[in-house]
Amino acid sequence: MNDETKKQEAARWFEALRDRICAALEAIEAEFDPQEPPRFARKPWQREGGGGGTMGILKGRVFEKAGVNVSTVWGEFSPEFRAQIPGADSDPRFWASGISLVIHPRSPLVPAVHMNTRYLVTTKTWFGGGSDLTPMVPDEADTRDFHAALEAACVKHDPTYYPRFKKWCDEYFFIKHRNETRGVGGIFFDYLDGDWEKDFAFTRDVGEAFLAIYPALVRRHMRETWTDEQRQHQRMRRGRYVEFNLIYDRGTLFGLKTGGNVEAILMSLPPDVSWP
Amino acid sequence: MNDETKKQEAARWFEALRDRICAALEAIEAEFDPQEPPRFARKPWQREGGGGGTMGILKGRVFEKAGVNVSTVWGEFSPEFRAQIPGADSDPRFWASGISLVIHPRSPLVPAVHMNTRYLVTTKTWFGGGSDLTPMVPDEADTRDFHAALEAACVKHDPTYYPRFKKWCDEYFFIKHRNETRGVGGIFFDYLDGDWEKDFAFTRDVGEAFLAIYPALVRRHMRETWTDEQRQHQRMRRGRYVEFNLIYDRGTLFGLKTGGNVEAILMSLPPDVSWP
Numbered sequence: 001m002n003d004e005t006k007k008q009e010a011a012r013w014f015e016a017l018r019d020r021i022c023a024a025l026e027a028i029e030a031e032f033d034p035q036e037p038p039r040f041a042r043k044p045w046q047r048e049g050g051g052g053g054t055m056g057i058l059k060g061r062v063f064e065k066a067g068v069n070v071s072t073v074w075g076e077f078s079p080e081f082r083a084q085i086p087g088a089d090s091d092p093r094f095w096a097s098g099i100s101l102v103i104h105p106r107s108p109l110v111p112a113v114h115m116n117t118r119y120l121v122t123t124k125t126w127f128g129g130g131s132d133l134t135p136m137v138p139d140e141a142d143t144r145d146f147h148a149a150l151e152a153a154c155v156k157h158d159p160t161y162y163p164r165f166k167k168w169c170d171e172y173f174f175i176k177h178r179n180e181t182r183g184v185g186g187i188f189f190d191y192l193d194g195d196w197e198k199d200f201a202f203t204r205d206v207g208e209a210f211l212a213i214y215p216a217l218v219r220r221h222m223r224e225t226w227t228d229e230q231r232q233h234q235r236m237r238r239g240r241y242v243e244f245n246l247i248y249d250r251g252t253l254f255g256l257k258t259g260g261n262v263e264a265i266l267m268s269l270p271p272d273v274s275w276p
Numbered sequence: 277m278n279d280e281t282k283k284q285e286a287a288r289w290f291e292a293l294r295d296r297i298c299a300a301l302e303a304i305e306a307e308f309d310p311q312e313p314p315r316f317a318r319k320p321w322q323r324e325g326g327g328g329g330t331m332g333i334l335k336g337r338v339f340e341k342a343g344v345n346v347s348t349v350w351g352e353f354s355p356e357f358r359a360q361i362p363g364a365d366s367d368p369r370f371w372a373s374g375i376s377l378v379i380h381p382r383s384p385l386v387p388a389v390h391m392n393t394r395y396l397v398t399t400k401t402w403f404g405g406g407s408d409l410t411p412m413v414p415d416e417a418d419t420r421d422f423h424a425a426l427e428a429a430c431v432k433h434d435p436t437y438y439p440r441f442k443k444w445c446d447e448y449f450f451i452k453h454r455n456e457t458r459g460v461g462g463i464f465f466d467y468l469d470g471d472w473e474k475d476f477a478f479t480r481d482v483g484e485a486f487l488a489i490y491p492a493l494v495r496r497h498m499r500e501t502w503t504d505e506q507r508q509h510q511r512m513r514r515g516r517y518v519e520f521n522l523i524y525d526r527g528t529l530f531g532l533k534t535g536g537n538v539e540a541i542l543m544s545l546p547p548d549v550s551w552p
Binding site for chain 2: 176177178239242243246247253256257262266269270271272273274275276
């Protein structure tokens with residue numbers, strides 16, 4: 001498969017996954033309340049310098065805010081970033097495609113979640129991504145099942161993946177100034193640049209694992225009643241989510257500093273937040 | 277006056293100003309509704325390495341959240357920060373005292389405000405600080421009167437202060453990724469290390485100017501009724517405040533990265549925030 005075909009295949013997969021995820025979330029909304037169920041609104045955007053993407057946002061009854069974005073962009077890294085990106089020091093041109101989602105459920109008993117997979121091309125090519133769960137009210141079964149789904153996706157491909165990528169996730173989603181993790185983790189991987197077919201197959205399986213497990217966790221809790229205290233606790237925990245994303249998240253800071261689409265980048269931020 | 281006396285004088289002034297500001301805000305609460313008016317809660321904290329401070333927080337009817345903190349701390353800068361702090365490269369010891377406040381009113385028609393003044397001692401000594409206004413619903417008269425109060429404090433001391441410190445404020449409180457200012461500005465000054473008596477007198481006058489003008493702006497609007505749309509707009513504008521503080525504010529990031537008191541540093545964050 002030539003390089004252009006690989007790019008097309010990857011970008012097409014991210015879009016197809018986006019469609020399936022949006023359909024799955026809309027199906028949950030319709031199941032929760034069949035009366036005029038809310039749908040995703042899609043908003044395309046163009047990137048000055050090359051490419052663009054589509055933001056998808058659902059403001060529903062189960063999902064207070066679900067943002068599911070895809071983008072395929074290309075151009076040249078500015079001088080200050082070339083040294084930081086593998087393969088960009090000798091040639092600043094890049095191409096990147098990916099899907100990124102963050103879901104903030106209304107109920108504090110339904111966990112928030114993040115998932116992202118991407119394919120990068122400079123003079124090197126690699127896949128990256130992962131998914132991590134942020135329960136507001138901890139639930140051992142949810143945490144166990146979420147980890148198990150990601151572990152199953154990993155072990156199909158490489159016995160070292162799960163322990164490595166789980167550790168990477170725990171280290172990455174860590175709020176240093178609070179000395180606490182953002183949530184209960186999951187997996188995080190980057191610079192996966194072995195056999196293209198195998199890496200792509202693994203990346204697809206991470207998406208499939210997310211699609212299999214997250215809707216199940218939502219259905220498990222979406223009809224449970226919650227207390228005002230739990231809602232207030234959720235709003236405060238969302239504040240920690242904001243602190244992580246704005247202070248530490250590489251993708252957020254990189255995007256904001258390189259003139260990325262602010263609306264798409266900050267779609268990760270929760271709709272209703274409180275600090276004490 | 278010897279160096280120790282200067283430190284004591286400065287620290288004592290910051291505490292006295294804190295007392296007067298807290299009393300002024302509590303008086304507004306009592307005026308707004310004499311029924312069991314809310315009071316500031318004070319919480320002292322110790323700093324490992326030397327010194328400490330007192331957080332003061334008011335959760336009221338007019339002031340949804342007002343945080344007024346004083347601290348006096350000392351110790352040694354870690355190696356990575358020595359080069360960044362005037363006078364700390366040859367000797368890492370420092371002493372610092374200051375007052376810092378952020379007020380988030382409940383009404384979207386009452387402007388939010390920030391004020392801070394501080395005295396720093398390394399092998400050099402200097403004053404810094406400023407105040408800036410963040411109206412949620414712009415009001416020309418408020419903006420004009422706030423700027424005029426700070427200008428009056430400046431012109432008493434030096435004809436160059438106001439234009440320089442106003443520009444510094446506009447440049448400092450700028451949300452780059454949004455290409456917008458945090459609010460309508462005010463003044464910002466730092467590294468003021470001329471004549472100690474004069475610099476201290478100016479710093480005191482900045483505090484006095486704040487104390488004279490801000491309560492007047494609050495009283496001007498606190499009984500006006502607002503709409504749900506204005507409240508929603510306020511919650512969204514507060515999100516911009518969070519973006520600035522967590523991504524750009526030097527003091528916030530420096531504090532979080534040097535093991536400062538997280539609760540005191542993040543007292544600036546609003547109590548009820550929304551992202552779209």
